[in-house]
Amino acid sequence: MVKIRLTRMGDIHRPFYRLVVADSRYPRDGKYIEILGTYNPLTNPAQVKIDLDRVDKWIKDGATPTDTARDIIVRAGYKFPVKKKKKTAKKTAAKKAVPAAVKETPKAEAKPAAKTAAAKPAAAKKPAVKKEAK
Numbered sequence: 001m002v003k004i005r006l007t008r009m010g011d012i013h014r015p016f017y018r019l020v021v022a023d024s025r026y027p028r029d030g031k032y033i034e035i036l037g038t039y040n041p042l043t044n045p046a047q048v049k050i051d052l053d054r055v056d057k058w059i060k061d062g063a064t065p066t067d068t069a070r071d072i073i074v075r076a077g078y079k080f081p082v083k084k085k086k087k088t089a090k091k092t093a094a095k096k097a098v099p100a101a102v103k104e105t106p107k108a109e110a111k112p113a114a115k116t117a118a119a120k121p122a123a124a125k126k127p128a129v130k131k132e133a134k
Contacts, residue, residue, distance in 0.1 A: 004058060004065040004073070006039065007032060016040050019050055019069060021058050034058075039072050050076040 001024045008029055010016035017039040020032035036058070037050030055078055059065070065073060074080070 002033070002058070002061075002063040004036065004055065004063050004069045006066070006069055006072075014042065016042075019055075019072065021063055037076070046075075048072055048076045050078075052076060052078050 002021060003024045004019065004021055005028075006017040007020050007022075008015055008017055018035050019037040019039060021034045021036060022030070022032040026032070034054065036054050037048070039049075040047040050073060052073075055073055059080070070080070
C-alpha cells in the first residue's frame, strides 16, 4: 500500500520533515518513491512547502496520507474529495416494502400482550398452597 507520510530529517532536537510517497512496508526514514514537499515546525508559523499538483496525482492514484500528513496537506490549501455514501438497494427496498399498518401499531400495545402470555404459564405451574391457622 502506498502512503503519503513524513520522513524526519535534521539534527537532534532540530526536526525537519519531508513529505514523501513511500510503500507502507518501508521504514519511516527509509526508501521513498517521491518527495512532495517539506515541513519545518520550528519556524513561527510552521513553514509548509508542498507541490499540491503532485499530491492530487498521488491521491487519485490511490495513495493514502497518514493523519499528520493529511493535516499538513490541508494546511497547505489542498481540499480532499468528499466521499458520498451510496444507499444500497436492499435498504431502500426494505423501507418501501413495509406496509402502513405495521408502521402505525405502537410498541406499547405489543408488550403487555407478551407479558400476560408469559405470566399465565408461570401461574399454572405453581399450585396454590393454603396455610392452616392455629
